[in-house]
Amino acid sequence: MQQKTTILKYIKPLILTAFFGLVSLPTSAQKIKIDGVTVVIGKNIVLDSDIEKFKLEVEQRSEGKIKISDCEMLEQLMEQKLLSHHAIIDSVTVSDAEITSNVERNIQYFTQQYGSPEKMIKAYGFNDLEDLKNELTIIEKENLLIRKEQEKITEKIDVTPEEVRLYFNGLKEKGELPQFPAEIELAQIVINATPTKEENERILNKLNEIKKEIEDGASIRMKAIINSDDPGVTQNGGKYPVTKESNFIKEFKEMAFTLDIGQVSKPFKSQFGYHLMQLHEVKGDTRIASHILMQPNISEEELTATKEKLENIVADIKAEKITFEDAVKQFSEEKETKNNGGLIINPSTGESKFDLTRMDPAFYARVSDLKKGEMTEPFYDVTRGGDKMFKFILMKNRTDTHEANIVDDYVKVQQLALQKKKEETITKWSKEKIKDTYIKLADQHRKCNFIRNWKKETNK
Structure with missing residues (x-):
């Protein structure tokens, strides 16, 4: 049973994202010849190629730690198709807005990976963007149906403290207590380096000049190549x-839906x-738009002044003239952390804890050696949007890699117990x-020793 649980760790995210995401597209999109049907479940099918493709994906995602057989992989795929089939029977519904949102997120992600929509469409063998969207819409609908059917089946499932204790003791007796990785909690103080009023006015004047030139017949593409910071x-x-x-971003979308064809916006x-x-x-619902992005320059004098201001704050905290928390309230200019003591939230989990082994390498190098209560030196940073700033980071809390214990790790053990009960x-x-x-299973797979009675044998 432990092996199955380990496999599910890698199977579940794979099935619910890769199998119903862009990874599954090449089989149909690139017009590869139709391969054999492995199993039919209701009106759903699993192809021979699906088994090998997702078995390989599990092994790669687990970095070779999990070797899964064709039969094990097929059983997991059949489970998903069974859920999808009964979601329809149970009248589970998904909104067009949910489907469209997921489709657009996939398209945006892979557009960034390939560099342009045209390159992405070519890579996956589609005729055009609408062709790709239609295929993704079918896939994402099934993805959502499966997830909602799972939620429907397990919506009333909960675990009591006694069940958590019994689950923990069971793992302990079998020598299967998990190792929880090192985790840290970080807080920061941020001081922005901002352009002068004169610099902002210079940028606006330049953009207004370009606007007039485009309206007089100049190509926005050529102007963008020369001037844009995008x-x-x-x-x-x-x-x-x-x-x-x-x-x-909101401003970008709103402007695209405000303009008429050929119209150039104000800056x-x-x-x-x-x-x-x-x-x-x-x-249809898509606007094709070009833009020019110009980011104001920040002088070296402004950058130096910002750094010195932050260095003075650090010195006052070390001299105990002010607490870190009070310094956050008084000086920090980052909206996301200013009102919660500077605490940095992990965007992947929505929680304050970071797995030290899964951090961005540059960020890891900066904080990995800090002990609880220690701070980095002030350092320069720039956001994806081009905002420049100086900041320093405090190690608020740190837990090193350790074997699970019921006191310190109760919430995590509770989550594992709940997951097991739902499974x-x-x-x-x-x-x-x-x-x-x-269920119609191809003859070559009837030799598999499945956990569940997919073959519908009477002696099971």
Whole structure:
């Protein structure tokens, strides 16, 4: 049972993202010849190629720690198809907005990976963006149906403190207590380096000059290549497909849906700097727009003054003239952390703790040697949007790699116990649903020794 739980650690995220995400597209999209049907479950099928593809993915994702057989992989895929089939029977619904949001997120992610929508479409063998969206829409709908069916099956499942204790003791008796990795909690104080009023005015005047030149017939693409601070301009001429569900910033989307075809916007501001936009095409719910981004310069004098201000704050904290928490309230200029004592939230989990082994390498190098209560020296940083700043980081708390214990790790053990109980509930549900679901398994896989009775043998 422990082996199955370990496999599920890698299978579940894979099935719910890669299998129903862009990774699964090449089989259909690149017009590879139709391969054999391994199993039919209701109206759903699993192909021979799916087994090998996702077995390899699990092994790669686990860095070779998990070697999964074809039969084990097939059983996990059948479980997903069973959930999908019964989600329809149970009238589980998903909204168009949810599907569209996931589709757009996938498109934006892979556009960034390939450099442009055209390169992404070519890589996956589609005719155009709409062709890709239609395929992704089908895939994402099934993904959401599976997730909601799982939630429906387990919505009333909970664990009591006694169940958590019994679960922990069971792991301890079998020598299977998990090792929890080193975790840290960090807080920071940030002082922004801001451009002068004169510099902002210079940028606005320049953009207004460019606006007039474009309106007089100049190419926004050429103006972008010469003037834009957006690195994407060299790959796509600054041209982007924009929908209301896109992951673009609010100001960018709002402007794209305000303009008429051919119209050039007034300069507008966002967290990235100042923009100029021209709308080129309207394709259904999608606007095709180009933009020029210009970011104000910050002088060396301003950068030096910002650093010195932060160094004085650090000196006052070390001299105990002010507490770190009071210094955050009084001086820090980062909205996200100013009102919670400077505490940095892990964007991957929404919690304050970071797994030290999974941090960005540059960030890891800066904080990995800090002990609890120690601070980094002030250092320069720049956001993805181009905001420049100086900051320093405090190690608020640190827990080194250790074997789970019920006192310090109760919440984590509780989550593991709840996950196990939900898995057992879905396993029980599957066992019952298999009995009255149409299942046709290819002969070459009937030799598999499945955990559940997919072969519907009477002696099981």
